[in-house]
Amino acid sequence: MVKLLYSLFLSAQIICTLASTPSSYNAYLDQRPTGDAMELAGTVNAALVSMCRPNCPALAMFRNSTAANVMLVTDAGRTKILYKPEFFTSVYESYGDGGILAILAHEVGHAIDAVAPPHWMKSGWAPELRADAWAGCAFAKMNLSGSALKSSLMTLSKYPSPTHPNWATRLPVLRAGYTQCGGDGASFDKASF
Numbered sequence: 001m002v003k004l005l006y007s008l009f010l011s012a013q014i015i016c017t018l019a020s021t022p023s024s025y026n027a028y029l030d031q032r033p034t035g036d037a038m039e040l041a042g043t044v045n046a047a048l049v050s051m052c053r054p055n056c057p058a059l060a061m062f063r064n065s066t067a068a069n070v071m072l073v074t075d076a077g078r079t080k081i082l083y084k085p086e087f088f089t090s091v092y093e094s095y096g097d098g099g100i101l102a103i104l105a106h107e108v109g110h111a112i113d114a115v116a117p118p119h120w121m122k123s124g125w126a127p128e129l130r131a132d133a134w135a136g137c138a139f140a141k142m143n144l145s146g147s148a149l150k151s152s153l154m155t156l157s158k159y160p161s162p163t164h165p166n167w168a169t170r171l172p173v174l175r176a177g178y179t180q181c182g183g184d185g186a187s188f189d190k191a192s193f
Helices: 002-011 035-052 085-113 127-142 146-158 167-180 185-191
Strands: 013-017 059-063 070-075 078-083
Touching: 013 085, 013 127, 035 059, 035 085, 035 127, 059 085, 070 085, 078 085, 085 127, 085 146, 127 146, 127 167, 146 167, 146 185, 167 185
Parallel strands: 059 078
Antiparallel strands: 013 070, 070 078
16 A cells, blocks of 8 residues: 555656645645635636647645645646645735735646747746746736736746746746736836836
């Protein structure tokens, strides 16, 4: 039994994690997400579905106390967004819905990029930058208010993955995604810091 559990853990491939410390993720502790989290995930999905249709990836979302803040993993042919409940609570208390939307948009960006890279995205961008560009696109498609956009950007700056470049490199990529998907560059610039 221990061998089986170990092999199941090893079969999960981590695509992205927004945490600086490693996780001891245990798939057996996956639980249904909260209604609030599902509502916000639905908002991100609605914003980006037109960009990948008909090849949109199937994503599942779970809360899991062993997740490293937020993770995107593939496991047994399924792609999952995992979030640590305490992390989402902390982000929400600091940044509101805009913070949660930003994190989900970044993770969904990784999944969409694998099936529907847009013509405007630079092929030389590393996967984390490409996910940031998708997040910027989602912000424009969700038509975030100025304060929600500012909260979204602050959240992404505060919680990078271990492989993200510095914020000065990320911000223009987020802006490119935002403007390519119909967002006003001046509004983005006003919300950025």
